Amino acid sequence: MEASDSQELIKPTDLRGILNYVPRFLGQTFVVALDGSIIESDNLPNLLLDIAVLRSLQINIVIVHGIGKQLADLSSLREVVPSNVDGSGATDEATLDLAIRASSRVSHQILEALTKAKLKCAITNSIKAKPVGILKGVDLLNTGKTDQIDGDFLNHLIAQNIIPIIQPIGFDRNGHTLRINSDALAVDLAIALGATKILYLSHENGFNLGGRLTQQIPVGDLERFISEKEFEALSPTLQSKARHALRGVKAEISRIHILDGHIHDGLIREVFSNEGVGTLIYGNEYQQIRQAKRDEVPLVYHLTRSGVAREELVERTMASIEEKIDRYYVYEVDGNIMACVLLEKFEEDPGLREVCSLFVHPFYQRKGIGRKLVRFACQLAEQEGAERVIALSTQTQNFFTSLLGFEEVDAQILPPKRKARYDSSKRKSKVLLKTFS
Secondary structure, three states, X not given: OOHHHHOOOOOHHHHHHHHHHHHHHOOOEEEEEEOHHHHOOOOXXXXXXXXXXXXXXXOEEEEEEOOHHHHHHHHHHOOOOOOOOOOOOOEXXXXXXXXXXXXXXXXXXXXXXXXXXXXXXXXXXXXXXXXXXXXXXXXXXXEEEEEEEOHHHHHHHHHOOEEEEEOOEEEOOOOOEEEOOHHHHHHHHHHHHXXXXXXXXEXXXXXXXOOEEEOEEEHHHHHHHHOOHHHHHOOHHHHHHHHHHHHHHHOOOOEEEEEEOOOOOXXXXXXXXXXXXXXXXXXXXXXXXXXXXXXXXXXHHHHHHHHHHOOOOOOOOHHHHHHOHHHEEEEEEOOEEEEEEEEEEOOOOOOEEEEEEEEEOHHHOOOOHHHHXXXXXXXXXXXXXXXXXXXXXXXXXXXXXXXXXXXXXOHHHOOHHHHHHHHHHOOOOEEEXXXXX
């Protein structure tokens, strides 16, 4: 085996990580939205190989593509000034002609590449559209929006292991062709097919806010961000995807990802890792988690007693819980507290947090609630400016390492006062660390 070949192989540790996600994604539908710029990328064959991996794991794939770059290139070649490039403004007859030609070319490129990857696929006419009409006094001419999607037909193709390729083109009731924005179309498709993910792949790598990639944004934060002045500094590509992602998540598409399509193995890493490589916009996963209230101290105390009895948790008095109640977060089911977690701060190390007192009522265990609480705590820690999170465990270290991306480290990493408590307890807990990128 050549050294270059070995670098392309999936490591056993990577494979174990992927397998953790397989039961969760089995039979689900992902919409993969490829910008026109990515079709021209040298990384396109790798992206399609990633798609082949997803299909082999029985994840249903629908591909929708853009044509912005190709339309711009074609208009320059033919010396035609396009009325609009991305399908959000007016589309005159000359621009529509270019859009049809560019769309046919891009669809064929995808068809050809998928065929080389031994995947069955089909270009469809499953999108019925209607003219956008006149907005703010401007006639958008041949620009359309989704009117109806033939979901039965697309699901039939998917059931036959055929990947549908959706062009940013629709047909009205009279068969007239209309240009559609591909970002909007991806959301419409995901809603119609009940997809659980949209993966936007472009030349942009998510939201870089404050000079740092923002890996996760809850829908409420995104809605506020879109109304702020800082949002206008983003590229038109990101602005478009952000606005349509907001609409998609509100329509109960649980996860929408924005990532750079030029990153090798980026699609696989985004889907099968906690950190990913781009920005994840998510919906209501954490809606049942809130900060504990002072009058709930007894409820938190009694909830954790069985965990203390089984030596899963360190014993905490009601007074100690009350002292830190503003750092406890609880998970409600029908108004009842069924799980909790404590996010500790350290004066000696402001960049470090500790996830502790994690407990889920036995009846609600094995339902993913513990994972949600830890991810929520990690997200909160990162928002507070922390760079690392630790967790100490005697019985659940595999939960943290296999499912949540923690790694075992030496106890010397603990701040001095925490290390002293660790030594005096004599529990010999495993010390687990997660570092934010």
